[in-house]
Amino acid sequence: MAQVLEFKLPDLGEGLTEAEIVRWLVEVGDVVAIDQPVVEVETAKAMVEVPCPYGGVVTARFGEEGSELPVGAPLLTVAVGATEAPASPAPSAAPGSSASGASSADAPAAEESSAGSGNVLVGYGTGAPAARRRRIRPERVGTSAAPVPAPVVEPDPVPVAVPAAAGEVNGQQGPVAVVSPLVRRLARQHEIDLRRLTGSGPDGLILRADVDSAIRRAEEAARAQTRTAPAEPVVAEAPTAGAAAPAAAERIPLRxxxxxxxxxxxxxxxxxxxxxxxxxxxxxxxxxxxxxxxxxxxxxxxxxxxxxxxxxxxxxxxxxxxxxxxxxxxxxxxxxxxxxxxxxxxxxxxxxxxxxxxxxxxxxxxxxxxxxxxxxxxxxxxxxxxxxxxxxxxxxxxxxxxxxxxxxxxxxxxxxxxxxxxxxxxxxxxxxxxxxxxxxxxxxxxxxxxxxxxxxxxxxxxxxxxxxxxxxxxxxxxxx
Known part of the structure; x- marks a missing residue:
């Protein structure tokens, strides 16, 4: 019978109390090994990968890329001892909803041990090479295992690399060819859709230069739109009670x-x-x-x-x-x-x-x-x-x-x-x-x-x- 264990953001040392999620390294349904890195986080000191002390099937992730979590907050849950990946809950699932486990007769057994390593500090895993993660297809999931509580799972934004004019291939979106978390952050800050960029790197890899070019094109388009907009006569009016408030000042979190x-x-x-x-x-x-x-x-x-x-x-x-x-x-x-x-x-x-x-x-x-x-x-x-x-x-x-x-x-x-x-x-x-x-x-x-x-x-x-x-x-x- 599978046991769902919750892995919390560990104490990162050096007096650090919080970290920002830069990039998830696993998805719901992946099989992870003990001490396999599951998420890349940025602290006030450095950018590091967090290893999971449990081996099993990922049932839920907490927090989106770019969000900040305090030490002790849940990172993900792992079904330890499960033979298959539990069905992924729908994005709109209510808190407290449950997902059925997999049948051992319908899927291959997980290769990971159910024991935790205890090595939860950032950058201090066992040092053994991480096993390749194995994605279990949801359609092969059975209903015979014990119910497994599944928290609300935010839909994971799947990055894709597609031609600038298409946005999808054969109606299906694929993985985005972006490796650098800094490139992802730059695109997120300037609201650049990576799915609409064609990478100039090897095998279509999206580089920072590609994002910078997209930012410049967006700025030039905005300026051109401003120049071509019809000018309206400026009429001085006395402020009224229902007048719109001036634009709010930008607030940048100190984190x-x-x-x-x-x-x-x-x-x-x-x-x-x-x-x-x-x-x-x-x-x-x-x-x-x-x-x-x-x-x-x-x-x-x-x-x-x-x-x-x-x-x-x-x-x-x-x-x-x-x-x-x-x-x-x-x-x-x-x-x-x-x-x-x-x-x-x-x-x-x-x-x-x-x-x-x-x-x-x-x-x-x-x-x-x-x-x-x-x-x-x-x-x-x-x-x-x-x-x-x-x-x-x-x-x-x-x-x-x-x-x-x-x-x-x-x-x-x-x-x-x-x-x-x-x-x-x-x-x-x-x-x-x-x-x-x-x-x-x-x-x-x-x-x-x-x-x-x-x-x-x-x-x-x-x-x-x-x-x-x-x-x-x-x-x-x-x-x-």
Missing amino acids: GVRGAVADKLSRSRNEIPDATCWVDADATELMAARAAMNAASGPSGGPKVSVLALLARICTAALARYPELNSTVDTAAREIVRLPGVHLGFAAQTERGLVVPVVRDAHARNAESIGAEIARLTELARTGKLSPAQLTGGTFTLNNYGVFGVDGSTPIINHPEAAMLGVGRIMPKPWVHNGELAVRQVVQLSLTFDHRVCDGGTAGGFLRYVADCVEQPAVLLRTL
Whole structure:
């Protein structure tokens, strides 16, 4: 006899309390194995797949793609020990309605075990390859099994890839050739029907460029319609009691990555008495040193050393001299906690918003190693594959906002850290060099620090050391 078990959204760790459903990986009627990923969710930390601890037949799913669920809310129900998929309830089925189970004489037996694995944390399954899911045809379902309660199931929007003018093939809609959840979200935000797009990727795969083109066409059509609309005389009228209200302002929920960033920045401003100091530095010699390093490596001498990697190495050397800035404050105990190692965070802008990946043990790495790790984490950030562990535990943050074409800023400290170094763009400016006016590569460095952990003298000493290393990279030789 089948037993229906409810799988709830598990505790995702890192203080996360909710997640947004990005993409369902199974459908009602699918046979799933223990620890098989069943849904892809996006949290404030990362985008991850959730494995199901039960093996059996999926009888119901809860929540549509794009909806947000709190931890502990039902995700799906699985008929454990069932030999067939139960009949899928109609979309209009009332709550509490039941569905009959399958007859063991009319269908093949399920291949999954009925025992749960207990591995319900995101990204922490057994590691064994997931069995291929097997869809049981509803018409083969019998009526001899015990009744199985079936909650209301929202009809799953089946994505399709069809010619732009048709929308269906032989009267039947097929699966949409969309892999990226970001592409789905972009289409959903701009109300683009993926069923009417023809993908330009391999085998008709719908790419982001296809959705962007559809958005531009829709905007151009709207503008053309506005231009061709007959103009009506404008008559000034006094407002009347029954006049239509003005359009409401757009409201955007603060959730996901944006919500997490908002909470952290607000907490930083509320708890940390921060102060900022800045200095302009001549980066000409640093740029020349970087060019010499990369030229010495040759065409096949490995990856190039980036400016960000050099600045990160300078920061670790400065933190060794001024450990006060590599600390945090225990407000409950009223203690400053100096941290033994440097886990260097760096700000990265992605389609999901601002994230801060962390280079572990940066104090034990050279510039080349730091640069390779920054490149690896940046690629994971762009594809939305960073794990929560890779986004937490930083002790000091480096923020290169110069990539946005700005000179300076007053960074907000990444709570609960004690400081952040901001770097503006490096650009040619008039500069007094060796007593003469010359055009040099100048950069502005800004340090925001927690005034509880140190005074201005320590912060100024740290920033001055960083500027000296930028202007004279040979200063670093003492600590390499």
